[in-house]
Amino acid sequence: MEKSSASASEDKIETQNGPIPQQSKASSDGCICGYDSLHQLLKANLEPHLFQEVNRLLLGLNCGRGLETIALPESAKSLSSQHNFDLQAFHFHADKELLREPRIVRVGLIQNSIALQTTAPFLDQKRAIFEKLKPIIDAAGASGVNILCLQEAWTMPFAFCTREKRWCEFAEPVQGESTKFLQELAQKYNMVIISPILERDVNHGETLWNTAVIIGNHGNIIGKHRKNHIPRVGDFNESTYYMEGNTGHPVFETTYGKIAVNICYGRHHPLNWLAFGLNGAEIVFNPSATVGELSEPMWPIEARNAAIANSYFVGSINRVGTEIFPNPFTSGDGKPQHADFGHFYGSSHFSAPDASCTPSLSRHRDGLLISDMDLNLCRQLKDKWGFRMTARYELYADLLANYLKPDFEPQIISDPLLHKKSS
Numbered sequence: 001m002e003k004s005s006a007s008a009s010e011d012k013i014e015t016q017n018g019p020i021p022q023q024s025k026a027s028s029d030g031c032i033c034g035y036d037s038l039h040q041l042l043k044a045n046l047e048p049h050l051f052q053e054v055n056r057l058l059l060g061l062n063c064g065r066g067l068e069t070i071a072l073p074e075s076a077k078s079l080s081s082q083h084n085f086d087l088q089a090f091h092f093h094a095d096k097e098l099l100r101e102p103r104i105v106r107v108g109l110i111q112n113s114i115a116l117q118t119t120a121p122f123l124d125q126k127r128a129i130f131e132k133l134k135p136i137i138d139a140a141g142a143s144g145v146n147i148l149c150l151q152e153a154w155t156m157p158f159a160f161c162t163r164e165k166r167w168c169e170f171a172e173p174v175q176g177e178s179t180k181f182l183q184e185l186a187q188k189y190n191m192v193i194i195s196p197i198l199e200r201d202v203n204h205g206e207t208l209w210n211t212a213v214i215i216g217n218h219g220n221i222i223g224k225h226r227k228n229h230i231p232r233v234g235d236f237n238e239s240t241y242y243m244e245g246n247t248g249h250p251v252f253e254t255t256y257g258k259i260a261v262n263i264c265y266g267r268h269h270p271l272n273w274l275a276f277g278l279n280g281a282e283i284v285f286n287p288s289a290t291v292g293e294l295s296e297p298m299w300p301i302e303a304r305n306a307a308i309a310n311s312y313f314v315g316s317i318n319r320v321g322t323e324i325f326p327n328p329f330t331s332g333d334g335k336p337q338h339a340d341f342g343h344f345y346g347s348s349h350f351s352a353p354d355a356s357c358t359p360s361l362s363r364h365r366d367g368l369l370i371s372d373m374d375l376n377l378c379r380q381l382k383d384k385w386g387f388r389m390t391a392r393y394e395l396y397a398d399l400l401a402n403y404l405k406p407d408f409e410p411q412i413i414s415d416p417l418l419h420k421k422s423s
């Protein structure tokens, strides 16, 4: 990608680490120093041999090699240029085994901005998002994607910063309009689709949940999972809208493998990741909505760590763009009111159990990231590192059981000399 002129300023900012150029801040259009992503920035600025080495250190190696890209059909590529979305594809290999055939599945992640301004009539906003996603899903279908995951609350702007209740109108029952729209596409492309929506539970007093609906490759509904951990950080005022989920840690056994969904803020909770692993997940999706200033340094670490610690693949998705709301709100921190969350920085990517990961999609463009993954890699990593075998769950079970008791006391052994006055 060409560097954009918006980043051309050479002004300097003083920091603890010396002066850095103004352009090194992500600009308001979401570019990073004029590049789509960190990967693009490094590629454009390093000598090829240096870039290769930096890539090895940043992205890891898969079966001793850098990740291979895969060629996609022309029809998918032309949809990406016609509809202006980023399209990238990689292959995670596993070692050849003597007793098992490879189990290769093609998995896709979609990140996108909203399609209309948040002031447009709600029905128009929703329909426009459907229209925007259709060619991206078609590109996934044309590429032979087996399992596709959309971003958190994909049918709506991420309005939970506002605390205004009118956005509840975007909620739908599991069998609602968005599910019907995706069921057709799932059947057409023989594809499992994970659809994270704001759910209205009509059988339980119209309660709202943040839910991922799992649509099978025959267009059937396999099940749903509701977000376990609700953020109370920054402008993420989601507890105003829905409660902590009540579906546990389900793993959905599909034609293509065992999958689970750890919705957004759940990625900060290692036990949440663990629970999906204990139930046998081979791929865990993390559909998210998060902004640069809050979480970008955590983003490349948490999912990758979960993939390593739990010997499964992770697909991380974040929306893109800055969503501006009609009425300003405050963050309760004494700073001025504002009408947006900040920039949703995209950067969707896959992480593998062998610590390798793909480069991220763009920080500011819609995108489809595809990866072939040989699910045999999960067991191969369990055999190699033995994290599951060596985990000592009984120690943690005891600690947690005690911790939950009202009379729990932390196990601290104090230095007897600590409180002695020196004579």
Ligand SMILES: NC(=O)NCCC(=O)O
Residues within 6 Å of the ligand: 152, 231, 236, 263, 264, 265, 266, 288, 289, 290, 291, 294, 295
């Ligand atoms: N949607 C959501 O849970 N966002 C919380 C912010 C974060 O976890 O980075």
